[in-house]
Amino acid sequence: MVHHATSTERLNATFAALADPTRRAILARLAAGETSVSELAAPFKMSLPAVSKHLKVLERAGLIARGREAQWRPCRLAAGPLKDAAEWIEHYRQFWEQSFDRLDEYLRELQIKEKGNGRNK
Amino acid sequence: MDATSSAVTQSSDRELVITRIFDAPRSLVFKAWIKPEHLARWWGPRDFELVSCEVDARPGGSYRFHMRGPSGSDHWPQGVFREVAEPERLVMTWRWADAQGRPKDPETILTVTFEDLNGQTKLTLHHGGFESVNARDEHHNGWSSALDCLSEYLVDTSRR
Numbered sequence: 577m578v579h580h581a582t583s584t585e586r587l588n589a590t591f592a593a594l595a596d597p598t599r600r601a602i603l604a605r606l607a608a609g610e611t612s613v614s615e616l617a618a619p620f621k622m623s624l625p626a627v628s629k630h631l632k633v634l635e636r637a638g639l640i641a642r643g644r645e646a647q648w649r650p651c652r653l654a655a656g657p658l659k660d661a662a663e664w665i666e667h668y669r670q671f672w673e674q675s676f677d678r679l680d681e682y683l684r685e686l687q688i689k690e691k692g693n694g695r696n697k
Numbered sequence: 698m699d700a701t702s703s704a705v706t707q708s709s710d711r712e713l714v715i716t717r718i719f720d721a722p723r724s725l726v727f728k729a730w731i732k733p734e735h736l737a738r739w740w741g742p743r744d745f746e747l748v749s750c751e752v753d754a755r756p757g758g759s760y761r762f763h764m765r766g767p768s769g770s771d772h773w774p775q776g777v778f779r780e781v782a783e784p785e786r787l788v789m790t791w792r793w794a795d796a797q798g799r800p801k802d803p804e805t806i807l808t809v810t811f812e813d814l815n816g817q818t819k820l821t822l823h824h825g826g827f828e829s830v831n832a833r834d835e836h837h838n839g840w841s842s843a844l845d846c847l848s849e850y851l852v853d854t855s856r857r
Contacts, residue, residue, distance in 0.1 A: 674742035682739040683721040
């Protein structure tokens, strides 16, 4: 259960990092393969320091990893936290989809019964 | 699923949107969400049992469910109604709690809308909210294509 709090915090950090469209675009770009900061900055009308700031947020959330080579410092996607986020959504998707299947069946049953009983609240 | 249809979108960060059309009038579908005798018959994933539920469906009123899974595990979702606009809309907070009602995770928001389609009902469920409610509202676009790339990436990665 102690574990639970930390994983929740991690999930929050992941989603906070994903809440920004530039950061999502950066991740989408990195999904195609590792690359340098200047290459990442190219499609955005943004200074290198501004892009670096976004990269720091992503790095803190554990969504990307950066090489240690001083000059180039290539960025690449780290899959773990994204998987947790996807699992969170998948977990609730299943929860609701299965509930709705049951609701659908129940509503049918209920209406057949009502017809059988004539007028009934 | 014959007459029903269902669609799922992840429209932004940590927000799930599901729409489903039910072959039943809106007033009935709405009641199925707030009356314990109805809830007991459908709430929760397949093979889950609703052991008990308390529902005070009015703004500021609370609800608490006790669910039991097929393996015997117990779960308690609970929250407070923020909006109860019969038969159109329900807004409530949602969080998992323990047996004593102590919250186990951050609060989320559930918004359910019911739309009349000539006797059928289109239900739209939003499950989201969280710390980033404002951020979410600002960033509704551009998420799905990024998500597509990412899920492809994740599938590739997990195969390696």
